[in-house]
Amino acid sequence: MQTIEIGTLPPLGEIPEYMYAQTLRRNRYNVPLKAFEIEKVKVPELREDEVLVAVMAAGLNYNSVWAATGFPMDMIQVMQLRKEAETDFQIAGSDCSGIVYKVGDNVKNVAVGDEVVIQAGWCESNDPFIKNGGMRIVAPSARAWGYETSWGSFAQFCKAKDFMCVPKPKHLNWDEAAVYMLSGATIYRMLTKYEPHVVKPGDVVLIWGGAGGLGTMAIQFTKLYGGIPVAVVNSEEKKKFCESMGALAINRCDYDHWGALSPDMLKPETQEIWRGKAKKFLKKIMELTGGKLPRIVLEHPGEATMPTSMFVCDRDGMVVTCAGTSGYMASFDIRYLWLQLKRLQGSHFADTHECVEFNQLVIDGKINPVLGQTVSFEELPAALQEMYNNTHKGNTAIKVGYK
Numbered sequence: 004m005q006t007i008e009i010g011t012l013p014p015l016g017e018i019p020e021y022m023y024a025q026t027l028r029r030n031r032y033n034v035p036l037k038a039f040e041i042e043k044v045k046v047p048e049l050r051e052d053e054v055l056v057a058v059m060a061a062g063l064n065y066n067s068v069w070a071a072t073g074f075p076m077d078m079i080q081v082m083q084l085r086k087e088a089e090t091d092f093q094i095a096g097s098d099c100s101g102i103v104y105k106v107g108d109n110v111k112n113v114a115v116g117d118e119v120v121i122q123a124g125w126c127e128s129n130d131p132f133i134k135n136g137g138m139r140i141v142a143p144s145a146r147a148w149g150y151e152t153s154w155g156s157f158a159q160f161c162k163a164k165d166f167m168c169v170p171k172p173k174h175l176n177w178d179e180a181a182v183y184m185l186s187g188a189t190i191y192r193m194l195t196k197y198e199p200h201v202v203k204p205g206d207v208v209l210i211w212g213g214a215g216g217l218g219t220m221a222i223q224f225t226k227l228y229g230g231i232p233v234a235v236v237n238s239e240e241k242k243k244f245c246e247s248m249g250a251l252a253i254n255r256c257d258y259d260h261w262g263a264l265s266p267d268m269l270k271p272e273t274q275e276i277w278r279g280k281a282k283k284f285l286k287k288i289m290e291l292t293g294g295k296l297p298r299i300v301l302e303h304p305g306e307a308t309m310p311t312s313m314f315v316c317d318r319d320g321m322v323v324t325c326a327g328t329s330g331y332m333a334s335f336d337i338r339y340l341w342l343q344l345k346r347l348q349g350s351h352f353a354d355t356h357e358c359v360e361f362n363q364l365v366i367d368g369k370i371n372p373v374l375g376q377t378v379s380f381e382e383l384p385a386a387l388q389e390m391y392n393n394t395h396k397g398n399t400a401i402k403v404g405y406k
């Protein structure tokens with residue numbers, strides 16, 4: 004069998020020689036709409052601890068924007084320098100649901116025919132750091148699958164390590180199952196693993212980008228543990244959407260103190276200008292919450308919001324960050340950190356067992372995927388362009404193995 008058409012599957016366990024993939028190449032790095040091309044490429048070979056999955060649906064994440072633009076890192080070149088590139092192109096995509104079609108010789112936990120969701124925490128199974136008890140997510144060999152690896156989910160078949168497969172929740176459709184893992188596991192770690200700053204009943208959690216991938220998960224987790232989610236968004240439509248999910252919400256367009264701080268803004272004669280504007284935002288939070296400030300601030304826009312995150316975080320609270328979508332120069336007035344004993348915590352995805360724990364919450368129906376739209380394989384670049392333009396709504400699934 005040479006190829007199969009998009010939207011179809013071969014008989015179980017039969018692997019075509021070639022597959023269709025939305026590929027990235029170094030000479031095409033650009034905005035998503037221009038960077039991707041559908042190519043016919045060879046289906047990858049497996050190592051002994053790897054699994055070949057027929058992708059039923061892929062989920063979009065912002066890291067594919069970084070991959071497509073080649074900014075801030077040319078990931079294909081990085082993989083080549085690390086001697087980890089298995090091809091001269093990249094298949095991005097860090098979320099998917101699918102069916103196991105082939106397993107490597109040492110794979111025991113999944114079998115051909117299993118319906119799975121893949122979590123993106125890739126690492127070498129025999130990494131000595133992990134063998135000695137280290138967390139997989141901080142292991143030297145840890146990589147974000149579909150961003151730092153060659154064979155992600157934007158293709159008819161993808162390959163992953165065996166431990167990256169978790170059971171697909173039976174009550175979910177393929178597209179619903181493709182959009183929750185990366186954002187959900189990241190938020191699960193951010194809100195539940197940094198003791199004592201874990202969400203407790205009555206805690207206010209400030210959530211930037213409340214209508215986005217991370218944001219919709221953060222609203223659900225905060226509510227699940229009895230906290231009070233305060234979502235920040237950029238439109239009245241998204242504000243209503245977050246309110247419909249049970250969050251208090253603020254439209255950030257009503258404020259204009261965003262962006263990095265500079266030393267000029269912190270001189271004795273100027274510092275009250277920024278502070279006065281930021282106070283207006285802080286007062287809005289307190290007005291909504293009946294006088295409480297956020298015990299946890301969930302950061303990911305970075306440069307645009309970090310000064311405010313540190314300012315509005317409650318004394319002895321935590322700003323936890325996993326990204327810098329608006330820029331990496333995350334400044335803040337350090338007095339707010341030390342004088343009020345606040346904590347700044349970095350976080351990156353989740354460990355293998357945390358993905359399993361999180362998946363169980365989805366299986367139990369305690370956390371649900373928030374699917375905005377499902378589009379065709381051909382429409383993938385346009386849908387990712389919407390994410391780049393920040394005009395997308397909720398999470399996007401890409402139909403691959405079904406019509």
Ligand SMILES: NC(=O)c1ccc[n+]([C@@H]2O[C@H](COP(=O)([O-])OP(=O)(O)OC[C@H]3O[C@@H](n4cnc5c(N)ncnc54)[C@H](OP(=O)(O)O)[C@@H]3O)[C@@H](O)[C@H]2O)c1
Binds near residue numbers: 185235236
């Ligand atoms: N380290 C990790 O493990 C990890 C895991 C998942 C995601 N991430 C990263 O986290 C970031 C968000 O991912 P996502 O999937 O949630 O993306 P998303 O669905 O695009 O949502 C991001 C939200 O951020 C808000 N935002 C964008 N620019 C902003 C700005 N200048 N100021 C305030 N808010 C802004 C937008 O909300 P409004 O415009 O409505 O305010 C947007 O909805 C990305 O950079 C992604 O790569 C990291």
